[in-house]
Amino acid sequence: MPTLQLHQIKSQRLPADILSLSPSSYLRKFLFTGPPGVGKTTLAKAIAARFMGVDDVDRAVEFVHVNCADEGIDRIRALAESSRLPPMDPGVRCKAFLLDEIHALGDKAVNALLIPLERDVVNLWIACTSRPAGSLDAALRSRFAYHLNLGAADVRSVLVDEGKDAAAADSLAKLAQGDLRRALAGGTGDAEAIEAVGLVIVVDGKASLTLSPERMLARAVANPFSFQASLLDELMRLRQWPAHAAIALTLSQRNDIAAHQLVAAAMRAGLLRV
Template identity: 25%
Template sequence: MSQPLAERLRPRTLDDYIGQKHLVGQGAVLRKMIDSGRISSFILWGPPGVGKTTLAQIIANRLEVPFYTLSAVTSGVKDVRDVIEKASSNRFFSQQSPILFIDEIHRFSKSQQDSLLGAVEKGVVTLIGATTENPSFEVIRPLLSRCQLYVLKSLEKEDLLELLHKAVERDSILKERNVVFKETDAMLRYSGGDARKLLNILELVVGADGDTPVEITDEKVMERLQQNPLAYDKEGEMHYDIISAFIKSIRGSDPDGALYWLARMVEGGEDPAFIARRLVISASEDIGLANPNALLLANAAFDAVMKIGWPEGRIPLAEATVYLATSPKSNSAYEGINSAIELVRQTGNLPVPLHLRNAPTKLMKQLGYGKDYKYAHAYKGNFVEQQFMPDELKDTRIWHPQNNPSESKLSDRMIQLWGNRFKE
């Protein structure tokens, strides 16, 4: 039986690797580490199908060291210890440590991760972890502190087109079919930046077409995928597509749509913590100051799910989902912090005005640190007008209230305190 196209085309060297130029391009951080012949432990964080596993295998081949793989889904603490024992016996003096690659490391329990600590710390193994989840939430702090974190991005359009053309030019089976791309928009759209999904779509469309040459059109791609909707997803569940639909239904104030996609995730065996985290993010990003209680409820739902588990956990998740979907919406806090970060990047490390500086020593007081600072609580209404931005930005506005009852009250208060500065 022939291997899947994605496996047949898996790159063996960095020169064949597509995408992630910020990590493996000439002069990039991982490229330099690999070229030096010695790497330290690190975790690759990114969406599915962007080359995490492939990159780990390329590194092992390039360094010519023993390479062990564990899946967090199927491996227990005993498996981890067995691999560490093998790695210890395969370690030679002055050689790079054997590489232990752990796919989906976010699914490892705390005890499994604890069992890795000693081996990573002593250099018995060099750990390469791969995760689709934020490691700050899923990887224990002692292990995370011993690893560098590299973020992989979804593949760009140019990367995906390069992959398609490499596939039809290099794969022996596709070469026989003489594939011609008339249109590629549908393939790129359905792939969502996932190389594996893109190649699965290509293989599906070519395999279902009896003609030679095979002409790929958007209509043909959509027709094939409607007939075989699960064939282009590795696990038969569109993990990231469904969570996207879920969040967009909440953002769009449709509780029916949000509950439907929640049910799809519940039935599909999704990790309840994954759903709960997305609700907390949505409460901050999409509801925000229009209804600050949304964040409290989302956080309470998260806690409840962690306490009661499945199947009852679906109920607080549903409660939070309906509440968020039916709440008024605002992204003013989200837009505000993004604007502030962009402003900091543009203006650099501007000095803190003297009156806002801390003055713990006599010398600092003599230099004017903290001088003329006005303590708000010493004034009527617990407010006194003074400058809180660097001198160069003193008239810059960052937060802009949006048109909803909650923020209208906040806006009125700011105008009452500051006058024209907060008038839109």
């Protein structure tokens, strides 16, 4: 099973057998495995665009993206039925079905997919999972002709390649815990989009303040006003430090609205660079 990393996808360093695929290829069923954030969905959409003959699959009616963790047997049966019908859009070559987190399907949903996957030689099917391929139902796994494992990237080196300084790259890599998507999101400047892992403030390469997600959440919930005040005090203090002080912040989606308001206020005040 080939191993691929997200920075390879971004730079188009893909396996030769994927690059050589044509829309007429018989190889139309892919299984991608790997930890969160390594690029499974990114690669899946790129392949779907190639097979469908479209520029943007997210705008294509015939591209169906399903998170299996949120769907039940009825949705899977509807997909199976849809796969038997020709595309409604005459401008696309085929339909494409992307099944994210396929390991979350129940036994009945898995059984509902087996026959369509076996018989459908027209449409594209791509399944993604953060679990090892061997943990999937054996019959389901066998329906996918091409298995690709996307390995956990060297997060720090990718961040450095993206222009982060060494201190910020070290901090973000530590916080991301192997999730490159989280690490890269830490540099977007969009606090609402950061999925996250905790908080670290780095000054001159040394961690000045570090909070795990659990401690950050516990403090915010226990006394949100005290938490905001103490954090703003820390940010105010750091404003007096050298301009190259690196501040990296990520927020857990579990945090309450006060935490998001805090980040927005700190950014408006010029105290925080996310």
